[in-house]
Amino acid sequence: MSTFVKIKALRQSLSSSEAKLADFTLNSANAIRNLSSVELAKVVGVSQSSVVKFSQKLGYKGFPAFKLAVIDALNDETSEPKLHGKITLSDSLEQIAEKLLSSKLAVLTETKNLNETVAIEQAVSLLKSAKRILICGLGGSALVAKDFSYKLQKLGMPAIAEPDGHAQLAYVSTFAKGDLVIAISESGVTREIAEVVKQAKKNDSYVISVTKFGSNPVADRANVRLYSVAEEESVRLSSILARTAQDFVIDILFIALTQSSRQGRKLLEHSNDVVGEFRNH
Amino acid sequence: MSTFVKIKALRQSLSSSEAKLADFTLNSANAIRNLSSVELAKVVGVSQSSVVKFSQKLGYKGFPAFKLAVIDALNDETSEPKLHGKITLSDSLEQIAEKLLSSKLAVLTETKNLNETVAIEQAVSLLKSAKRILICGLGGSALVAKDFSYKLQKLGMPAIAEPDGHAQLAYVSTFAKGDLVIAISESGVTREIAEVVKQAKKNDSYVISVTKFGSNPVADRANVRLYSVAEEESVRLSSILARTAQDFVIDILFIALTQSSRQGRKLLEHSNDVVGEFRNH
DNA sequence: TGCGTACAAAAAATAAATTATTCCCAATAG
DNA sequence: CTATTGGGAATAATTTATTTTTTGTACGCA
Numbered sequence: 169m170s171t172f173v174k175i176k177a178l179r180q181s182l183s184s185s186e187a188k189l190a191d192f193t194l195n196s197a198n199a200i201r202n203l204s205s206v207e208l209a210k211v212v213g214v215s216q217s218s219v220v221k222f223s224q225k226l227g228y229k230g231f232p233a234f235k236l237a238v239i240d241a242l243n244d245e246t247s248e249p250k251l252h253g254k255i256t257l258s259d260s261l262e263q264i265a266e267k268l269l270s271s272k273l274a275v276l277t278e279t280k281n282l283n284e285t286v287a288i289e290q291a292v293s294l295l296k297s298a299k300r301i302l303i304c305g306l307g308g309s310a311l312v313a314k315d316f317s318y319k320l321q322k323l324g325m326p327a328i329a330e331p332d333g334h335a336q337l338a339y340v341s342t343f344a345k346g347d348l349v350i351a352i353s354e355s356g357v358t359r360e361i362a363e364v365v366k367q368a369k370k371n372d373s374y375v376i377s378v379t380k381f382g383s384n385p386v387a388d389r390a391n392v393r394l395y396s397v398a399e400e401e402s403v404r405l406s407s408i409l410a411r412t413a414q415d416f417v418i419d420i421l422f423i424a425l426t427q428s429s430r431q432g433r434k435l436l437e438h439s440n441d442v443v444g445e446f447r448n449h
Numbered sequence: 450m451s452t453f454v455k456i457k458a459l460r461q462s463l464s465s466s467e468a469k470l471a472d473f474t475l476n477s478a479n480a481i482r483n484l485s486s487v488e489l490a491k492v493v494g495v496s497q498s499s500v501v502k503f504s505q506k507l508g509y510k511g512f513p514a515f516k517l518a519v520i521d522a523l524n525d526e527t528s529e530p531k532l533h534g535k536i537t538l539s540d541s542l543e544q545i546a547e548k549l550l551s552s553k554l555a556v557l558t559e560t561k562n563l564n565e566t567v568a569i570e571q572a573v574s575l576l577k578s579a580k581r582i583l584i585c586g587l588g589g590s591a592l593v594a595k596d597f598s599y600k601l602q603k604l605g606m607p608a609i610a611e612p613d614g615h616a617q618l619a620y621v622s623t624f625a626k627g628d629l630v631i632a633i634s635e636s637g638v639t640r641e642i643a644e645v646v647k648q649a650k651k652n653d654s655y656v657i658s659v660t661k662f663g664s665n666p667v668a669d670r671a672n673v674r675l676y677s678v679a680e681e682e683s684v685r686l687s688s689i690l691a692r693t694a695q696d697f698v699i700d701i702l703f704i705a706l707t708q709s710s711r712q713g714r715k716l717l718e719h720s721n722d723v724v725g726e727f728r729n730h
Numbered sequence: 731t732g733c734g735t736a737c738a739a740a741a742a743a744t745a746a747a748t749t750a751t752t753c754c755c756a757a758t759a760g
Numbered sequence: 761c762t763a764t765t766g767g768g769a770a771t772a773a774t775t776t777a778t779t780t781t782t783t784g785t786a787c788g789c790a
Contacts, residue, residue, distance in 0.1 A: 215741045243524045269561045496768045
């Protein structure tokens with residue numbers, strides 16, 4: 169158990185000298201690092217023997233052992249991956265930023281672990297061999313779809329991201345064997361997307377899904393299932409975190425694609441050059 | 450400098466007793482934790498005074514100081530946030546994912562640290578009091594702009610994100626005092642965006658910039674400067690990481706906005722309900 | 731109320747341990 | 761043969777742990 173937890177637990181049953189030491193430890197743990205038992209006693213205003221007794225009361229052999237425990241506790245505290253608690257109304261801006269950050273870190277890590285390497289390989293392989301590609305998503309996912317389409321276009325791939333549900337359906341109805349649909353829907357139940365997927369399957373086209381983990385209409389029908397986020401966060405953050413996870417998935421796909429094809433890299437380079445050239449004038 | 454690095458650097462110039470201690474420290478650093486100078490001397494097979502002299506040769510006041518340094522070095526070693534090396538052609542898919550993940554983690558952390566709380570507060574305040582809002586960005590940033598506009602619209606705010614440069618300029622030319630431009634451009638030199646900012650300033654409108662850190666045409670003219678990423682990564686990753694950072698910035702702004710207004714939260718809730726209702730039929 | 735005992739807490743005193751310094755010897759190079 | 765250096769034994773200094781003493785307070789009882 170952390171020394172601090174221990175101290176807090178015993179805090180009530182301590183006598184006045186001990187309480188002084190306990191409070192000092194909790195408030196200025198850092199300072200203890202550089203203090204001997206005598207110095208600590210002086211700073212806190214108790215006798216040196218009280219310091220030793222306090223250490224022993226906490227279960228340590230003596231003062232040096234206590235000191236080490238405090239240092240350890242400080243280290244654990246700072247290296248802990250920071251729990252990403254819910255953002256509440258009373259949070260300060262600094263706390264909000266901190267929590268959003270750790271939530272994102274958690275979501276990214278989870279998303280990475282959720283997707284098997286083999287699934288990504290399959291997805292890359294489908295992408296490379298696809299004749300035409302339709303990336304569909306609605307609402308927030310539409311932007312992810314659009315982003316992915318831009319990226320694929322940079323690689324010279326025939327990818328289209330259409331934000332309108334009806335247009336998506338119209339396009340996919342012309343699909344055939346060799347064409348590919350990438351269906352992005354966090355819930356996996358979006359009616360329009362599910363419909364597109366159904367149609368794609370009917371036309372013998374391949375489907376890659378990007379949804380939350382588990383069974384759902386979109387993923388169930390997909391040839392390759394990719395996943396975004398694992399845990400449901402607070403409602404307020406959910407769409408933000410879903411986006412974060414979806415972005416990660418398509419970023420991985422994109423990098424893996426450029427990785428696996430020399431031609432793709434060349435085209436990407438060229439595309440970047442052209443845009444850069446243009447911007448500088 | 451880490452104690453271990455120090456030891457390795459001096460390793461050659463050490464005498465036999467000192468070398469014994471150095472090797473033991475490098476190989477069994479963990480053990481030192483529980484040893485006194487006498488015990489360590491015994492284990493290694495040297496005299497206690499040699500232990501002390503060794504500690505001092507490394508630059509520490511004495512043995513206890515050396516011991517603390519070793520413990521610190523061990524802690525730093527284990528909690529190091531995994532260096533996010535460049536992705537190379539020979540990387541496996543698993544390595545790619547790992548590196549992308551750590552790069553994103555680093556970029557998010559940096560972005561959070563780069564933005565002062567007070568700047569975010571000012572941005573929020575400008576957003577809340579703005580009569581009209583134009584969010585402009587080109588290329589990849591256009592998607593970030595669009596995303597932010599959707600979010601602001603959910604809060605009932607008059608935000609427009611227009612991907613076309615000319616249309617942006619046309620709109621901003623009608624701006625006046627009380628209107629707000631949010632200019633998103635990683636480089637901060639995009640001609641079209643800089644032009645919009647110039648026009649906005651001429652019309653006495655406020656400008657919030659989201660660019661890389663440092664002086665650039667867009668940020669220099671802004672009333673409030675927000676920053677994305679700090680370090681330039683590999684060219685291949687740069688646009689991906691820029692997006693990651695920009696998303697973080699607008700996510701923070703969005704959350705801070707909902708945080709600061711009861712009405713905003715109500716509208717957001719309602720908006721989510723309506724869309725959810727619609728999707729389920 | 732006044733006095734004395736009992737008890738607990740905390741500091742002073744002391745003992746033990748750990749650590750730092752000094753001093754001396756041995757090995758080796760010049 | 762001297763000078764120098766490494767290393768350990770001896771010892772001094774410091775730090776820590778234990779024991780002893782003092783202080784203060786609560787409680788019982790005349």
